[in-house]
Amino acid sequence: MAYVVRHTLSREEKLAYIEAEKCLMSRPAKLGLTPAARTIFDEFQMVHVLQTPEVHFVGAFLPFHRLYVHAHEYMLATECNYIGAHPYWDESLDAENWESSVLFDPDTGFGGNGVGASKCIADGPFKDYINAIGPGQSQTDHCIDRDINKCLAKSAAPNVIENCMKMENFSSFWPCIENGPHGAGHGGVGGEMLNLFSSPGDPLFYLHHAYLDKLWAEWQAKNASARFADITGRNTGLPFGFGPGFNGSTPPVGSIPDGDPGNVTTLAHILSVNEIVPNVTVADVMDTKGGLLCYEYI
Numbered sequence: 001m002a003y004v005v006r007h008t009l010s011r012e013e014k015l016a017y018i019e020a021e022k023c024l025m026s027r028p029a030k031l032g033l034t035p036a037a038r039t040i041f042d043e044f045q046m047v048h049v050l051q052t053p054e055v056h057f058v059g060a061f062l063p064f065h066r067l068y069v070h071a072h073e074y075m076l077a078t079e080c081n082y083i084g085a086h087p088y089w090d091e092s093l094d095a096e097n098w099e100s101s102v103l104f105d106p107d108t109g110f111g112g113n114g115v116g117a118s119k120c121i122a123d124g125p126f127k128d129y130i131n132a133i134g135p136g137q138s139q140t141d142h143c144i145d146r147d148i149n150k151c152l153a154k155s156a157a158p159n160v161i162e163n164c165m166k167m168e169n170f171s172s173f174w175p176c177i178e179n180g181p182h183g184a185g186h187g188g189v190g191g192e193m194l195n196l197f198s199s200p201g202d203p204l205f206y207l208h209h210a211y212l213d214k215l216w217a218e219w220q221a222k223n224a225s226a227r228f229a230d231i232t233g234r235n236t237g238l239p240f241g242f243g244p245g246f247n248g249s250t251p252p253v254g255s256i257p258d259g260d261p262g263n264v265t266t267l268a269h270i271l272s273v274n275e276i277v278p279n280v281t282v283a284d285v286m287d288t289k290g291g292l293l294c295y296e297y298i
């Protein structure tokens with residue numbers, strides 16, 4: 001499937017994407033990852049909860065999230081007949097006026113900030129969705145909540161991005177992205193989005209991570225022959241496992257065969273989205289226009 005991923009959508013394109021996301025929120029769960037998941041949207045969120053310790057602050061951070069956004073696009077198309085491009089959120093455009101971003105528009109966007117003590121979102125197309133997964137590793141029915149933080153959003157500024165783009169190697173590029181613009185999007189939206197485990201409970205997650213993927217793809221394209229093979233980083237990231245109240249089943253961190261000879265991420269590293277699409281290796285996702293993937297950012 002060939003598709004492009006882009007930011008500037010017409011009103012009709014925005015509404016078509018939102019309708020498709022709402023469709024994933026209405027389709028019954030089918031992967032069997034946890035009895036708590038009611039919908040395909042919930043199951044996507046559960047995939048992230050299950051894999052959080054192994055896909056953050058590690059070499060596979062960008063590759064995993066590239067596959068995860070790809071799987072999201074695949075399900076929008078196959079489950080919900082979505083034929084548009086997977087949009088991204090160019091957060092650098094909004095870094096200085098975060099809360100007035102078009103993404104928070106109640107009519108053509110994802111609704112605005114949370115309100116009251118609960119911080120539940122109160123307008124927009126997703127205000128009535130009840131998350132079954134999260135917050136964190138718990139599984140409790142709750143609203144999608146947001147708590148916009150303008151200060152944290154400032155790390156999405158163009159100069160922060162430019163600084164990351166100047167990095168010569170993946171070993172410095174990836175932490176620059178993960179700690180800078182990655183943190184800015186999650187922290188700037190707040191609420192569910194700020195939760196390391198359950199952040200895909202806010203549908204903004206997918207536009208945020210498509211944007212980070214775009215940055216990686218642009219950085220790769222600056223020196224494609226070297227950067228399509230440039231991967232490194234540790235395999236075990238977070239110094240914690242799964243805590244009390246966690247109902248899913250997952251092996252302890254580090255016990256899943258990862259395809260690497262040691263604790264360094266290589267092109268042979270295995271990526272999984274729990275069978276939403278088949279397992280692949282990091283090598284399979286290095287080029288967005290080669291082999292498995294077939295998209296470009298505009």
Ligand SMILES: [Cu+2]
Nearest residue numbers: 048055056065
């Ligand atoms: Cu993540």
